[in-house]
Structures are given as C-alpha cells and as structure tokens.
Amino acid sequence: MIFRRKRLPDELVEPRRAFDDQVERLEAARGALMSCLPVGRVDPAPVEVGLDLVADTLAELSVELDAWRCPPLEEAWQGCVDAIAESRGTIAEAHRVARESTELEELLGAVEDVDEPLGHAFGQAERAFNAQRR
DSSP states (O other): OOOOOOOOOOHHHHHHHHHHHHHHHHHHHHHHHHTTOOOSSSOOOOOOHHHHHHHHHHHHHHHHHGOOOOGGGGGHHHHHHHHHHHHHHHHHHHHHHHOOOOOHHHHHHHHHHHHHHHHHHHHHHHHHHHHHHO
C-alpha cells in the first residue's frame, strides 16, 4: 500500500507561506525574550530588550497578518489577532516588573503574560492549516 502525503489546497499555499514567515519571526522574538531571563550563570541582556523586540515584531505582524487571512482559517486568524492585542497590552506591565522587581518568579510571570497567548494562538493556527490538508 502506498500512502501519499496530504497537501494543502492550492488556494492555501501562499497564505501558508506568509504564515510560516510570520511564525519564524515571532518565534525568533519570543526566543530572544526568553534568553533575556536571568537564569543560569551568564548575565543575559536586559529583559526590556527582549520585550522591545517582541513589541516591534508584534507591531510588524499586526500590519501583515491579513496575508494569510482566508475563510477556512478565519477563526484561527482571529485568535492570532486577539493574542497579539493581548500580548501588546501586557508589555508595559512586563516592562514595569522588569525595571522594579528583583523576584525571578514575578519576572517570569510578567514575561509569560506576554508570551503565552502568542504560543497558544499561533499553535492553534498551525493546527488549523494542517487540518486543511487533503
């Protein structure tokens, strides 16, 4: 028995490319933010630097998000729009915590408030794309 790999419908190929490009940039920014957390023996870059990178990336993605908007993915797309808005709304508080707190747990919580909605929503969108394969 021969199995063929499921493919995206032709009308979703370009939206998927746009999505993948956006996810790649978002993951780089999220990774940079996590690398700024003060764990281990090496002094990382200030958390504020990582937060600024995430904020800049989210501003760019907000403008570009329509590149993969299409009817079969509308719910997942809206979830990403909402997650970006939620994360952008928590960055100022995360900056405040990074400036004022010496408690790692408090800093981790503030960074998680920025990061978690993005990971969840874009993961859901990835699954939505994969569900369209035929």
